[in-house]
Amino acid sequence: MSVDPIDLGAELEAWRARARRFAQEEIVPRVDEAEATETFPRELFARAGAAGLIGSHYPVAAGGGGADLRAAMVIREEFSYRSVGISSGLGHQDHVGTAYLQRFGSAAQHEAWLGPALAGTYVIAMAITEPDAGSDVRRIRTTARPTSSGWVLSGRKTYITNGPLADAIALTARIAGTDRFGVFLVERGDRGFACERKLSKLGCRSSEVGELVFDDVEVSDERRLSPEGGSPLDDILKVLVIGRLLVAASALGLGRRAIDLALARAATRETFGRPLLRRQEISAMLAHATTALRAAELLSYHAAAIAVDRGDVPILECSQAKLLAAETAVEITDRMLRVFGGVGYLDDAEIARLYRDARFFTIVEGTAEIQHRIIASRLDPTLDPEPSTVGSRPTARRKTRI
Ligand SMILES: Cc1cc2nc3c(=O)[nH]c(=O)nc-3n(C[C@H](O)[C@H](O)[C@H](O)COP(=O)(O)OP(=O)(O)OC[C@H]3O[C@@H](n4cnc5c(N)ncnc54)[C@H](O)[C@@H]3O)c2cc1C
Incomplete structure (x- = not known):
């Protein structure tokens, strides 16, 4: 019993299958030790690079996979289904600094550092x-x-x-x-x-x-990676705004895992002669969680489709997707942990880890409160979105592959 993600079409589902296989074979065996020792398994950078799972959305000429942003999102989802911590480490290599280098670095800088970064040998x-x-x-x-x-x-x-x-x-x-x-x-x-x-x-x-x-x-x-005469802060903000969709994807992967764990538990745990899943209170929580997850999923891939089709950074939709996916992950893990009763509260329970991990999403790439401000400023132009806030300002339209 498990929740299926939305079908994104053959090309993206092929990326998903590849990422899922990698997560099963390379991430799952390492999670427990990495969590216990608070140590990222460094060898995973090169392994993910060799599997083509770093830089999926970068041009082939740059050493990437030639796909668009949605490939990176499904990869992030599948990695986060198994471990948000490991997915975060690999995800930072896939986007943020590497993305800035790819978008704004010179040809010589690409040659020196981008290829090795996408191969996972230069972090x-x-x-x-x-x-x-x-x-x-x-x-x-x-x-x-x-x-x-x-x-x-x-x-x-x-x-x-x-x-x-x-x-x-x-x-x-x-x-x-x-x-x-x-x-x-x-x-x-x-x-x-x-x-x-x-x-x-x-x-x-x-x-x-x-x-x-x-x-x-x-x-x-x-x-110096920032080009002479450019606007590095605005450029960083563009990278971070797109990064919000990758954070949203990570939250979706975690949410799906939390529901799958709770479903399995509810199907097998009996109280008063019946499995928990047969109880209206429990099945309603699961129904609500899957619905909320689907809504966040649709909004996230909708925002990504706008980014890809327009070759632009849709600030409003990125903020909305990130906000909804992050808050949904927090809500889902709260609800799903309840399905477990006492065993869910134990330190080594996977659902407890997901409950802790979910808080990460409301902080990084612009906190939930900052997303509120950005979204609200689009509703009321007189409201100051704070010009220094990450991604608060619209960017000029520019047709590029995202
Ligand atoms: C696990 C983790 C990994 C990270 N990785 C990176 C990384 O790789 N690189 C990097 O540069 N940074 C990284 N960060 C930093 C992250 O981006 C910041 O923590 C985040 O931007 C919030 O900044 P802050 O912690 O200073 O909180 P503050 O800005 O001090 O905010 C504190 C609180 O006030 C709220 N707040 C702030 N301003 C306003 C406002 N105008 N209106 C309403 N509410 C407001 C915030 O929402 C928050 O609730 C990471 C953080 C964490 C926790």
Whole structure:
């Protein structure tokens, strides 16, 4: 007994089958240890790369799979069905820093770093958030000072996924003395760069998240990923807005897993002479959960279809999809945990892990409250969406493959 995802057509279902096989063979055997030790199984980057499951939505010429964003979404769904933590680690390699490099890096930078990143042999984390700059990214204080041949980078970043194990960090910094920003590649081993600590989390324990320090790190100008004269912060925001659909997909995978677990439990656990599934209270919870999941699924793939068809970033629909999918994951795991009674509350119960993991979705790539503000500002143009908020501003129409 299980909940089927919507049928997205032959091409995308082939991606789903490939991702599902990989998740079953490579993720499932590693989840328990990775969660218990709070350690991401690093070898999975190269294995996923070799299986063609990193960069599915990048052009073939760049080393990608030549599909569109929806392929990355079904992959993220299937990975998250098995582990949101591992899916998050692999997902950051698939999008964020790598996506910024692919969209805005030069040909020489692609040659040096993009191919290895998509092969999973060069791990790139993206560092935007600082202890005093999260939702409000314009408060970033990390600075880039120009020198005669490059840049000196100084500052501190926090909650950086894959930060403790990455080969390189795509670092967002303010250009000293200006209101402009830039993105710079700092490599592990660069003098002055360190991951100061790995952070322990409520959920997603198999992903590694760290606090990074940049103490006068000197890099050459070839390490500046943001093109001269561009608007790096706006460009980052575009990458992050599309990333909301990948977070939504991850929430869908988790939600589906939670329902499947609860269904299996309700079918076999008997009380007062009947399986729980035969009880109206329990079956109603399951019916509601599957309906909510389907709604979030439809909205997420609807938003993705707009992005793909228009070659544009549909800010409103991305926010709505991410908000609904994240809140639905939180609600579903709350309800499904109840189906388990006491055993669901035990630390090593899978449903307990999903309950903890679901909270992740309401925080990353713009919190739920920030999505509310973005959506509300479209309803009432007089409401200030906060110009410094991630993805609050519409972007110019531009036809590209997303
Ligand atoms: C597991 C994990 C992984 C992460 N990975 C990365 C990563 O790889 N790279 C990276 O750069 N960052 C990463 N982050 C950081 C994440 O993007 C931020 O935590 C998030 O943007 C929120 O910022 P903040 O934590 O500073 O919260 P704050 O911005 O301080 O917000 C605190 C609360 O206030 C609310 N709030 C803030 N402003 C408003 C407003 N204007 N109106 C109403 N409510 C508001 C928020 O919704 C939230 O509830 C990660 C975080 C976590 C937890």
